[in-house]
Amino acid sequence: MEFHNLSSPSPLPLSPSMATTALGSPAPCLPTSSAKVSAFLVPVLCLEFILGLVGNSVAFLVFCIYSRPWSSNVVFLVSLVVADFLLIVNLPLRVDYYLHRETWRFGPAACKVNLFMLSTNRSASVVFLSAIALNRYLKVVWPHHALSRASGRAAAQVAGGLWGGLLLLNGHLFVMTHPRQSCLSYRLGRQSSAGLRWHHALYLLEFFATLALILFATVSIGVTVRRRGLGAQAGPRRAMRVLAMVVAVFTVCFLPSVLFGVASIVAFRLHACRALDVCSQLFHGSLAFTYLNSVLDPVLYCFSSPSFFRQCRALLGLLQGSQDSASDDSSSQRPARLQAPPSKAEAPGRLHT
Numbered sequence: 001m002e003f004h005n006l007s008s009p010s011p012l013p014l015s016p017s018m019a020t021t022a023l024g025s026p027a028p029c030l031p032t033s034s035a036k037v038s039a040f041l042v043p044v045l046c047l048e049f050i051l052g053l054v055g056n057s058v059a060f061l062v063f064c065i066y067s068r069p070w071s072s073n074v075v076f077l078v079s080l081v082v083a084d085f086l087l088i089v090n091l092p093l094r095v096d097y098y099l100h101r102e103t104w105r106f107g108p109a110a111c112k113v114n115l116f117m118l119s120t121n122r123s124a125s126v127v128f129l130s131a132i133a134l135n136r137y138l139k140v141v142w143p144h145h146a147l148s149r150a151s152g153r154a155a156a157q158v159a160g161g162l163w164g165g166l167l168l169l170n171g172h173l174f175v176m177t178h179p180r181q182s183c184l185s186y187r188l189g190r191q192s193s194a195g196l197r198w199h200h201a202l203y204l205l206e207f208f209a210t211l212a213l214i215l216f217a218t219v220s221i222g223v224t225v226r227r228r229g230l231g232a233q234a235g236p237r238r239a240m241r242v243l244a245m246v247v248a249v250f251t252v253c254f255l256p257s258v259l260f261g262v263a264s265i266v267a268f269r270l271h272a273c274r275a276l277d278v279c280s281q282l283f284h285g286s287l288a289f290t291y292l293n294s295v296l297d298p299v300l301y302c303f304s305s306p307s308f309f310r311q312c313r314a315l316l317g318l319l320q321g322s323q324d325s326a327s328d329d330s331s332s333q334r335p336a337r338l339q340a341p342p343s344k345a346e347a348p349g350r351l352h353t
Contacts, residue, residue, distance in 0.1 A: 083124030
């Protein structure tokens with residue numbers, strides 16, 4: 001995901017002082033790699049791999065054991081868990097890449113698969129964060145609309161269609177070529193391709209379109225809660241907490257890389273070599289934040305469900321005695337709802353989200 005030289009036939013990066021043509025006219029500056037940034041990313045990615053693997057494994061087991069049948073919200077949450085696993089299983093390869101000073105040792109085919117999985121994870125994360133926000137929006141603002149009462153099966157069909165679209169949007173990564181011993185999906189240089197330009201555009205489009213959608217849902221829910229006097233109800237309050245957490249996760253994980261990425265492109269166009277080096281290194285380091293979403297998403301699940309944390313503790317064996325377990329099961333049957341309570345009693349032990 002780093003910005004890197006596209007046109008140099010040598011694996012060694014060009015320095016700003018070398019950015020001149022044979023005729024002496026100014027040539028585009030090319031970003032250089034930094035050993036300090038790679039040294040920073042190695043331990044951070046290792047930590048994110050461990051925490052993300054543990055957190056998402058527990059979350060997936062909780063959803064499978066305690067949330068039967070799946071509601072529409074659980075379907076989108078599970079899709080987010082799957083997207084996080086796509087990232088987590090690829091982090092060891094990225095750690096090896098940075099550990100060997102940005103040298104890819106597993107061949108071009110594995111590089112393409114690795115970049116495709118990372119890019120698909122990012123796309124899926126922003127898409128399903130948007131789906132969670134829209135699901136909360138419908139349940140608060142349009143509680144009687146047919147979409148707000150969509151079943152888990154209907155949500156699964158929507159999620160399947162979204163996954164299919166995401167795979168197509170990122171399929172260009174399989175036809176992109178990479179310099180020898182390099183495995184980067186975002187690069188700057190004198191030579192470009194339609195696939196690379198689309199990749200850059202997709203990165204910006206995903207962020208700004210998703211941010212606008214999430215902010216719209218958050219503001220609409222806040223206005224509806226105040227206008228209808230729903231602030232005292234637990235359901236709308238939880239919806240606001242979920243949306244606030246979605247905005248926080250989305251901003252922390254993706255905003256830094258977008259800002260530094262845009263700054264790198266601007267510096268490249270303006271031939272500002274020193275600024276390009278600084279911005280590209282900041283962009284490189286901010287990749288740790290984009291991978292952080294796989295660690296923070298389980299925290300989002302705790303905000304999304306009142307009983308998720310209790311069920312996690314039960315799954316990990318941290319609850320003592322059958323009486324405590326029975327108490328947790330009982331409490332999980334009384335979630336705050338945005339509509340009138342159902343006529344039939346909920347099945348015991350079900351996780352409501």
